Amino acid sequence: MDKIINYINEGNYFIVTSHVNPDGDNIGSTLAMYYYLKSLDKDVYYVLDDDTPINLKFLLKDIEILSSEEFINLNIEQYNLIALDCGDLNRICIDKSIIENSKKLICIDHHASNDNYGDLNYVMPEESSTCELVYNLLKKINEDKNTQVIDQKIATALYTGVVTDTGKFSYSNTHPSTFEMAKELLILGAETNKVICEVYGNNPYNYYKLLGEALNTLDIINNKIAVITLTQDMLNRNNVSFKDTDGITPYCRDIENVEVGILVKEKSSNEIKISLRSKNYVDVSKVAKVFNGGGHVRAAGLTIFNETIENAIKMVVAETLKYI
Ligand code: 5GP
Ligand code: MN
Ligand code: MN
Structure with a gap:
């Protein structure tokens, strides 16, 4: 200092x-x-x-x-x-x-x-x-x-x-x-x-329309991992920018029995940004590191290039399952 x-x-x-x-x-x-x-x-x-x-x-x-x-x-x-x-x-x-x-x-x-x-x-x-x-x-x-x-x-x-x-x-x-x-x-x-x-208290109407669509993609794997996906189409349709979607991240973590929440965001046609959050025991920074990302024990992130959304999810879920 x-x-x-x-x-x-x-x-x-x-x-x-x-x-x-x-x-x-x-x-x-x-x-x-x-x-x-x-x-x-x-x-x-x-x-x-x-x-x-x-x-x-x-x-x-x-x-x-x-x-x-x-x-x-x-x-x-x-x-x-x-x-x-x-x-x-x-x-x-x-x-x-x-x-x-x-x-x-x-x-x-x-x-x-x-x-x-x-x-x-x-x-x-x-x-x-x-x-x-x-x-x-x-x-x-x-x-x-x-x-x-x-x-x-x-x-x-x-x-x-x-x-x-x-x-x-x-x-x-x-x-x-x-x-x-x-x-x-x-x-x-x-x-x-x-x-x-x-x-937290000033979200535009469109944000809630997007949130509704995002929640419809919710997938729960083994009762422990929740995945929510945001595509470019969803962002464009609702006129919400990528940078204004951080508030959606907690929704995938705050679910009964779920330990790891995964928010998958299509940033551009070849870039998928993934946010990881955990509740009690999974060190998500370890998962992120495997994909050259990083962060904290309970909140980490990574970016996957040149993969389909489906493949990106499969890869990150497979890595996360090792800690469940
Ligand atoms: P978020 O998922 O909200 O983008 O990020 C969660 C935490 O992980 C933040 O502390 C953020 O700085 C960190 N983080 C997110 N993405 C990356 C990444 O690609 N590399 C590294 N080193 N840290 C990241
Ligand atoms: Mn930060
Ligand atoms: Mn910080």
């Missing part, structure tokens, strides 16, 4: 970024770091080559996210890169040249599969979220400076990440420290009700 704090203090130019398929912890942690660096009058750029989900747009109202191309066109030569919530180097959602040309790559993350790919790594797999790590870092800075650096915007961003990565404080990654952090953020002005309303 101290080394990272030193780098932050000494550097003038920073990029903050995160992983492909942005989620609440991705955006919350990146944004909190962005706001903190801004508060120090650093030149900071939020760079990400992916669309953000509509239920997280409220956080990004005052922010400009640059594409890699836009950043490269600025011709900034000396910069540090802070990658947040990225389990591996390949998932950092910016152009490889930007990573290669950075002075230092600082990695802040909580994925067990993280191999410490950064020049400086603050990686704590047992923590609830990357937002909890950023919170710990800012708390340390508070102590060093004897002042409060977490303002309302930072608190709201951090709260969003911890709420989404813990399934509203329900998953096994919710520790006493997680509640302590939530309490502190509330005291610091985090807009907790707004976060819940925006993230």
Whole structure:
């Protein structure tokens, strides 16, 4: 932590970024770091080559996210890169040249599969979220400076990440420290009700039409594995984008007797994104790893290229059955 704090203090130019398929912890942690660096009058750029989900747009109202191309066109030569919530180097959602040309790559993350790919790594797999790590870092800075650096915007961003990565404080990654952090953020002005309303309580009508179709595909294998499939046709028919379908994932896990939920999403004609969730005993990150994916014990993901949906499901179900 101290080394990272030193780098932050000494550097003038920073990029903050995160992983492909942005989620609440991705955006919350990146944004909190962005706001903190801004508060120090650093030149900071939020760079990400992916669309953000509509239920997280409220956080990004005052922010400009640059594409890699836009950043490269600025011709900034000396910069540090802070990658947040990225389990591996390949998932950092910016152009490889930007990573290669950075002075230092600082990695802040909580994925067990993280191999410490950064020049400086603050990686704590047992923590609830990357937002909890950023919170710990800012708390340390508070102590060093004897002042409060977490303002309302930072608190709201951090709260969003911890709420989404813990399934509203329900998953096994919710520790006493997680509640302590939530309490502190509330005291610091985090807009907790707004976060819940925006993230979970604002789904468009079309989303429910899609959800209905998705639930119709539900298949249960050996009473223990549930599979829900979302095709491009279903997304197009209901006018819902791929990035706005994360809310469907819990439905395949939250079924009587089911241990592993598998959400299969056709991202494009040759790319199938699969989300894995488990309840009690299956380490789904092990299943994901077999397909070059990764993640956590209870939540992991992978992508299968150039296979039919049927084959992709067969392969992942066969691997999952080994742990049932
Ligand atoms: P989701 O299924 O919601 O996309 O992701 C669940 C968890 O697994 C998240 O922590 C996410 O970052 C991670 N994850 C998802 N897909 C991949 C992947 O292809 N590779 C790795 N390393 N992690 C992934
Ligand atoms: Mn994430
Ligand atoms: Mn996370």
